[in-house]
Structure formats: C-alpha cells, structure tokens
Amino acid sequence: DPRFPLTGGVDVKYGLSSNLVLNLTGNTDFADTEVDLEPFNITPFKVFIPEKRQFFLENSGVFNFSLGDRDQLFFSRQIGIDPVTGNQVPINGGAKLTGRIGRLELGVMDVDTRSSGSNPYSNFAVARLKESLWAGSYVGVMGIDKRSGDVLDRFNRTGGVDTRLVFFKDWFVDAHAAGTQSPGNLSGNSDVGASLTYRSNWVEGIVERRKTGPNFNPEVGFVERPDSNETYGDVTFKVRPSVPGVRELQFEGFILHAPDTLGQVSTQEWQNTFRAEFHSGAYTDDDIVDVFTQRITSPFHIYKNVFIPVGLYHFTRHQLTYGSGQDRKFTYNFFERFGSYYGGALNEFRVRANYRPTAKFSISASQTWDRFHLRLPNGNFSVVLASVQGNYSFNRFLTFTSIVQMDTSNTQAVSANLRLRYNYRPDSDLYIIYNVGTQFASIAPANPPQVRESRFAIKYTYSWQR
Template sequence: MPTQEEWAFRLRSANAKVQTVRRGTVVSRIHKWDCIRGTFLATALCIAGRADTLPQRESASQVETRAADVAQAFRVDHAPKLDGTLNDPLWQSAKPITEFRQQEPYEGQPATERTEVRILHTRHAVYFGIHCFDSEPSRIIASELRRDVSQNLDDHFEVLIDSNHNRRGAYVFQINPLGTQIDGLIVEEQRDNSAVDFDSGWDGVWTSAAQIGADGWTATVEIPFTTLNFTHSSDVLWGVNFKRFIRRKNEADLWKAYRRTFGITKVSQAGNLEGIKDIGSGRLFVVKPYGLARYDKQTGQDLKFPLTGGVDVKYGLSSNLVLNLTGNTDFADTEVDLEPFNITPFKVFIPEKRQFFLENAGVFNFSLGGQDQLFFSRQIGIDPITGNQVPINGGGKLTGRIGRLELGVMDVDTRSIGPNPYSNFAVVRLKESLWAGSYFGVMGIDKRSGDVLDSFNQTGGLDTRLVFLKDWLVDAHMAGTQSPGNLSGNSDLGAALTYRSNWVEGIVRRRKTGPNFNPEVGFVERPDSNETYGDLTFKVRPNIPGIRELQFEGFLLHAPDTVGQVSTQEWQNTFRAEFHNGGYTDDDIVDVFTQRITAPFHIYKSVFIPNGLYHFTRHQLTYGSGQDRKFTYNFFERFGGYYAGTLNEFRVRANYRPTAKFSVSASETWDRLRLPLPNGNFSVLLASLQGNYSFNRFLTFTSLVQMDTSNAQAVSANLRLRYNYRPDSDLYIIYNVGTQFASIAPANPPQVRETRFAIKCTYSWQR
C-alpha cells in the first residue's frame, strides 16, 4: 500500500503531463499550471492524511471565559422525550439560559419576551429544550411546513454550534413553532445573500418538534454528534449562540453578538458551552443511493425513457474534514429557475440551487467584487448559453479545516452531450486564518475539455480579508487566467476598504479587469474594466411612530475600459425607510447612467440596440408591506430613459398564507420599451403563479406556472410532490414543461424547451 508521500509524488508526476485525446491523436502538453494544480492537490491530500495528528480544537484549560458567557450542558443517561414540550422531568435538571438581549429594534436592551434554553446530552447526541414565552400567544405566527424554506414570515429560533471552537465557522439549526427545519453553515463569519442568516446548502440529520401553548411556544431538538461530525472526546468546549425572532414585533433577540453590525453570523462573539463529556459517537458516514425513471422530450430530439441511478457518499475523515463523493449525479429534484428577461448587455447572475454544489459552498467563495466570483459552480453541468443540463459522471469534494487552514478540494467530470464536449474541473481553495474574521487565501482552478479550440482554461488567485477594530474591513485580490493562445490582459486586481457601524456604512473600491480575463469556471459580469466605486450610506433612527430607520445613500461608479474609453458610469441617490412591522420603501431619487455599446445588443426578437455611447436618467419607487400579516405584497416601478428611448419597469409580488398548510404567491413584471428603432415599441410580460400545499412537514406539493411573452412558447410549468419518508430520504414525483435552468448569457438567447416526467427515490443509510 503506497504511503501518503508516495501518493503525493505520483499525483505530482501525473499532473506534470496532461494528455488530451482528440480524434484519435494524443497531444501532450506541459504547463506551469499543471504543476501548480498537482502541488495544490498533493498538499491537500497530505494534509488530509495528517488531519488527526494536528490540533483540532482548543481545550477548556486554554480558554479564559467570563461566567456570563458560559452555558452548561448536563449529562443524562437517556434521551428526554422529544415531543415539542418540556414536560419531561429531565429538562429540569439543566440550568436555563435566559439573558437574551435585543439586536432589533433597540440594540442591547432586554428582550421584550422571556426565552429559556436548556441543554442536555447523552453519549450520542445533544438536546436543546427551548421555551419562548409570549404575553400574546394567540399572535404567534407559524405558517411554514416546508423544510429549508425561508421562515422570515414566521416566529423562529436559531441554534448555533461551533463544535470545533475555531471562532470562525459554525452549524446553524433553525425551527419555527410548527417544528419545521432549516439548517446550514456559517463560513468565515460570512452571511449568505439569501433570506436566511447562513449558507442553507448544507443538510444535516436532526430531530425537532414544537408546540404552541398558553404561555408561548416550546420546542425540543436532538442533534446527533455524527451530524456535527464530532468524534470521541472526554472534555469538550464548543462555541454556542441562540437567536429568537418575534415576527409581529419584527424583533431579533440574541444571547450573544447582539450588536446590529454583528448578529448570529459573528461566531467569534458567541458564548461557550461546557459540560459535554465522554462522547461515544463515531465519524460521519452517509451513503445515499438514488433511482430515477423519467420520460424526457426536448425540442428537436427523440423521446427518451431512461432508467438510471447513482449514489452520493459523505464521510468524516476527521472532526474537521468531510469527504463528499458523487456518482452519475442527478438534479431532477432541483427547483426550476425563475425565467429572467435581461435588459442589460451583461451576463445574468443566477444563484446555484443544486445540492452537491451547495453543500459547503462557502469554502470555495472567492469574491472579485459585487456578484463576480472566481469560481461559480453553475458553470459545471449546465450549459451557460442554453441552460441545458450537461451530464455529470461523478465527482469528489473535500472540505474542512486543519488547525488554522481552511481547505476545499473539488474534482468533477462531465460527459459530452450536444455542443458540450467532455470536461474535467479541478478546484483547490486554501485559506489561512489570521485574527478574528481575517484570512489570507489562494485558489487554483483547472478546466480540461475535448474542445479542440478551447482545450483548457486555468485560473489562479490570491485574496485576503483584514478586519480592524471590528468595523473596518480591507479586501484585496489578484487573479489571472490562461487559455490557448496565452493572451495578455488576462488579470484582475482589486482592493476595497469598508466601514460599518449602526449609523454609517461606506465602501471605496478599485478594480482593474483585463480584456482577456476569462475564468470559464467563474462569473465576471463585464471584462475590460478599470473601475472606481464609492458608496456612502447614513442611517438614523428617529422617534417617529411606525418608523424604525431612515437611510440616505449615494454611490458613484466610474468604469472606463482599460485604455481609458468611457464604458460604464453611474451615480445614484437613494432614500429608504424601514418600518417596525417589516415594511419598507426604497426609492432612487435619481439614477444617472452612461453606457457604451460596442457590439449590437439583442434585446427582443428582431430588435438590436446599435453601437454607441448612451446617456440616460432613471427614477425608482419601491414599497413593501408589513410582514406580520397573512397577505403581504411589494411593488417596484422604475421609469426614465433607456438607450435613446424610454423604459418603464413595473413589478409586483403578492403572497397569501391563509393556513400553515396552504400558501400561494404571484409575481408580475411588465417592461414597456419605446425605442427609436424598427419594431422598437414593444412590451414584455413575465408572470408566475406558485401554489404550495403541505399535508404535513414531510409531504408537500408545489406547483409553479410561468409566462414569458418574449419567448415563442410563452408558458411553462413545474409540478413537484416531495415525500420525506425517513430522515434524509425522499420520494419525488416531478412534471416539468419548459426550462429547468435558465441561461446566464447576455442578449436573451433562445432556450431549449423540454417536457419531462420523473420519479426519483433516494435512501439515506447512516452508520
């Protein structure tokens, strides 16, 4: 059996020379990028092999804590009754945590409603008993029964566990008064851009139940140590924190990290949990096979009736390292994208939704500024032009932490289909932790394909984040790409200074992107840019009934191309108001825009906006209703100039939740364009209607009907029945007409329409 050192040597040797087979001819190349790739992968494997010999966490004797920051877990011989109540006498043996303070609306003030948390543990799991007292229990809001769906319209409670006590990342478990679950990860204290406090792509196996009673609502939670990938230990120190949200008051209460600029994601400010001893759990090990039968018909292709299957494996190499493997990966159960209509000449950013790529996705984050990313997983397995799925043969992913080093290694192989040749994607991400919230990182990406004209694309980058005095952040990066031809102008350099406080936020950013910077496995909205950006927001909390905060923002963007010619320029003044009931208004007083078009821009059917330099001014009005009602809505109206003509955009969205089992939402976007071009006067209507019915927490039905009048076939539909018949095991019945994944390309390219009926069953086996 080869040693770790021998495997590392073989891997470096194998990657020093890459052989690409093209039409029966073997062509050999040696690139400096191959050596870098091999070194990265070898380093990761060597580190993984030494994982259990390196320090995993601080011991209790190494950490000084104040008594007020310490919670105690109490050992019991058997699990308490997990029925959503705290009637089991075992709960009374635990000392309750009660000192919750407001983050919103009045930072640092005692919570308006009392909250108690009790913690027990056995050899195999930790248990949380939660009592959310409420002076008006009839006004508790609980309306969501679907797992992993935002609970922002409900009362809810979050449990944060930093099981490695590295003060940088954590697991988060969230429940509402119906016991409905959301879970996820926090990486480097960064918040996800979605409607939750964390990266919700991670799914764990845990048990929850909740009940509404005469004095509030209670919940019981069981989290196995295997879910936390926590191995044997005799004396444990964790980081923990808790957050309660009271919907009708729009009030957020936390045990620790209750500053408005902190919140639950500020893991370094969490409290400590002591008292967990003599754990007898093993490593995380999950095998999850699936079977799939489907009817599949795409435009211009023959009808198919494939029967197939595959498997996903998750294994904890150590308490800090997790290996994910996937074979013949399928995403039939992934939610469909909402159809966009792109009114800009740039790419469209559409978030990742596929489970394999979502899990631990934060480890691979490398921001270039704004939405631009050095690594964007939607470039793997989805055609960026048509949105068609590209079959994935298999892949592997290693993520975790070794001491102060956070690492992510991924390798995915796709097979040829249609215009997409076979490809292999290798990604390595390393980050060395510095002080709280700060790091220095490196990333390498290697793409190989059977495309004769584009056989490889390689990307590398360095980045850092430095946090000073808790409120000042410095972000900087440098990156480069290499493709056939080795063109110059293939780099991206940037730096930003950010300040955040309760009363003012500001950012100044400089970034230069070369015209040939081309990370094919990343997302860059616009290359060839020399950008200067500044944004300043003032925030005040006046003593005006109903109003929580007023904001006044102004920003300036100046982005000529790299030879100094004006490309994009914008300045904007915005007024916002946030109301105590969760309502808001967001109004652009003025938005002055300059844009140069260098290639005819396809906007609609036979309409192309010609080359030229355009100046126009726009205005925007937005209003969102209070979030504490069964019926909520928001609308958006933007009007003004648009490429020598005018554009009026009107959007409205409404949600109605009459019961916890049924909800319906509708949205509409109406774009009215008047352009001085042949056929330049036209309108585009995008609309969607979504209905959700939950028979219970484990059986749900969702329907989504969309309309897009810019397409020849305007209507699409997706129907999905999900039955969670055992933990982490599901049966799906899916019917889809239209497109599952939308294109991210500019100029609204035509989409391939499909009709698909699928039955998919997964079964999760855990040791």
C-alpha cells in the same frame, strides 16, 4: 423504451472527522432541484442566477472568492449547466472535500461531465485554502483547472490570492489578485482589486479600485464585464428619528466610473437613494435619481428582431419600491422604475404577493411588465413575465410544490414544474417530477433563445448512517 430511460446514481456523504466532510456523487441527477425563476435581461451583461443544486450548495462558502460585486472566481453553475441554453450537461461523477484543520479552511473538488450537444467532455478541478488570522480576517489562495475535449479550447486555468483584514471591528480591507490562462496565452489576463470599507450603526462607506484585463477569462467563474478599470465609491447615512412608526431612514449615494483598460468611456453611473424602514416591517427603497452612461460595442439583442445599435448612450432613471411586513399571512411589494433608456424610454413595473393562510398551504404570484419605447423599427413593445407558485403539505412527510411561469419576450413561452416529495425517512425521499415548457437558466447576455423541454422523472433516494 428509449423514451422512458431508467437511470441510477449515487451520492455519498462521509464524515472523515468532526471537521472534514467528503461528498461523492456518481451519474448525478438534479431532477429534484428547485427550478430557476425566469429572468428578462435589460442590460448588455450576463445574468447572475444563484446555485440551487445540493451537491454544490453544501459547504459552498469555502469556495467563495469575491472579485467585487457579484463577480466570483469560481461559480459552480458553470459545471453541469450550459451557460447559454441552460440545458443540463450530464455529470459522470464528482468528489468534494470540505472542512477545517486547525486555522486552515479547505475545499477541494473534482467533477467530470460527459459530452452533450455542443458541450464536449470536461473535467473541473478546484482547490481553495483559507488561513484564519485574527477575528474575521484571513488570507487565501485558489486554483481552478478545466480540461475540455474542445480542440479550440482544450484548457482554462485560473489562480488567485485574496485577503480580508479587519481593524477595530469597523474597518475592512479586501484585496485580490487573479489571472487566467487559455490556449494562446494572451496578455491582459489578470484581475486585481482592493477596497476599504467602514461600517457602523450610523454610517457605511466603501471605496474600491479594480482593474480587469480584456482577456481575463475564468471559464469556471462569473465576471459581468471584462476589460474594465473601475473606481467605485458609496456612502450611506442612517438615522433613527423620533417619528411614530419609523424605525430607520437611510440616505445613500454612489459613483461608479468604469472605462475600459485603454481609457475609453464604457460604463458610468451615479445614484442617490432614500430608504425607510417601519416598525411594522414595511419598507420603501426609492432611487431619487440614477444616471447612466453606457457604451454598446456590439449590437445588443433586447427583443425578438430589435437590436440596440453600437454607440454611447446617456440616460436617467428613477425608482419607487414599497413592501409590506413579512410576518403576516398576506404580504406584498411593488416596484416601479421609469425614465430614459438607450435613446428611448422604459417603464418597469413589478408586483409580488404571498398568501399563507395555514402552516400547510402557501401561494405566491408575481408579475413583471416592461414597456419599451425605443427610437428603432419595432421599438414600441411590452414584455410580461408572470409566475404562480404553490406549496401544500399533506403531512410532515408528503409535500407538493408547483410553479407555472409565463414569458412574452423572445420565447413567447409557458412552463410548469410539478413536484411531489415523500420524505419517508431522514435524508431519504421519493420524488415524482414533471417539467414541461421552456427552461429559464441561461446566464448569457442579450437574452438568447431558450430551450423547450418535457420531462417526467421519478427519483428515489435512500440514505443510511454507519
């Protein structure tokens, strides 16, 4: 019956030596992967959603190539997931070799995906080498080659070198240079940056310079904003006063100046933050002032038929956060951010609570409420995101997890993920999974419409060791 397809796959993990591991996968199925929590993007930039699929997570650290902040030269979610819709793209097979040979850390990966919807057949080849120097220091190289069945975008190549140098335990120098190549071989396709960081018990600071060309396009990476000439500075002072109940106070300030590569103002921000940590585990994290300048170069889709028009905007925001200690049966945190926003006003309120009465049962609930008052037609609206997650262990072999999410933004959607797992022997499982509703896995900017899905799956895995 085509409505209930029966598929099979294979995953192999083989230790070539004590320091080298080979992972193989064929017709890969990620039905047992934890679902993504629903984001609502209030910025004109991409959303970073962390990787959760086991094949890509295992020994993933070797593939890290930081470009600054959350930007990465290699981002595994670009393989097997449509970045706009969040739909899974079927994986024919893949191989990954990771480990260490002497002072050399290496990672090599090759993955094939088949044509699905608007996504053509693609092959992804990744190689990463890092040579250890003195304590905490390294120099590395990375190469990525994407081949595609898309006649307009047949290939995308990415290469880079990076280093971290540690001096006197407290000083860190990070630097990188990377470039991309696509059909047309456009100029302005490089990313170069360096930073100097100091860390001690009482003060932390960083100064960073980075230039990202307008045509720098690592299709298998994550770059929040191209065409940027960024200068960034941040300093945090930490004190431990003789005040009952107070463990540490922190005072932080940073400045970001990021015009485009032609010198036109694009993004500017400066912020002052106060934090307090208490002996009970509770904390506060308060932005006293957060001042933005942001240029919108194309209409920004924020909600249904509401678009923020092109222009240069200035706004100021403030933030209050309080969280309880995390070592109790009941924990919670509150977040409130308010102020001006693209010619209007925005108030963001978030609350999350977790309750774990026994070792077998836990439940958590969260809600985000964003209230917009924009000087635009239909500019007064609210967006509510909510989720409830539950976990119950019948015994050490049988567990049930569930998550229900609600979204009143562009999709007006509700989704549910129910998963029963029977771990009948080490690394061998039987899963029964039911997903219904809207997927929330898009990393694209401007909140594109999401895709509805109903899926019932039974997944059986069996592993053995030679």
